[in-house]
Amino acid sequence: GENVEQHPSTLSVQEGDSAVIKCTYSDSASNYFPWYKQELGKRPQLIIDIRSNVGEKKDQRIAVTLNKTAKHFSLHITETQPEDSAVYFCAARGSGNTPLVFGKGTRLSVIA
C-alpha cells in the first residue's frame, strides 16, 4: 500500500521568513495530494490540495509543488505569520479505491 514520509518533524522560522515541508510517497499511481493544518487542540482542516495532472498550485501565501518522477511533493508558506503556527499533515491517495494515507506531521512554529 501507499507509504508517505514527511520531513521535517519540527520546523521553527522567524516571522516573515518562508517555510517548506516535504513529503515523499511510494505508490507511483497516487493521484491526489492534500495538505491539512491542525491548530493546537483543533481538528485538521484542508488548506490546499493538488492532483497528479498539475505541477504547482498556489493560494495566496501557500503553494504546493508536485514532482511525479521523484514521487515527492512540498508545501511552501511565504511571509509566515504567527497564526501559521500549527501541525501540518501531507497525505496521498494511492491507486484504486484506497483511502488517504497521511504523513506523520510537521510542527511549525513561527517566532515573532
Next chain:
Amino acid sequence: NAGVTQTPKFQVLKTGQSMTLQCAQDMNHNSMYWYRQDPGMGLRLIYYSASEGTTDKGEVPNGYNVSRLNKREFSLRLESAAPSQTSVYFCASAAGTSGNTGELFFGEGSRLTVL
C-alpha cells in the same frame, strides 16, 4: 450546519471496559472514516466506510469494530479497552467514495484515556 459531530469529547475508561464513539454528519456525504492520532504518529486510519452498507479495515483495526448505521452515522466500538488505545479519535467524512473523496471534513475529536 453542524458538519461532523462526535460524542463523547472526553472519556476515561478502565482496562477491559467497553465503549462506543458516535459520529454523525449532516452533509449527505458518502464516505466516513475513523482515525486515531498519537504524538509523532500522525493520523492513522482505523476503519472506513466507502458508502452506506460497507466497511473496511484501515491501517490499525485491531481492537476496534465499526457500524455504519445509516448514511449519516458511523460508530466506533472498543470491546475491551487497553491502555494502548489511549488516543485522540477523529471521525471524518467526505462527499465521494474512498477512491475519489475530495476534502475530508473532521469532527472535533474524542480524547480517550484507558487506565
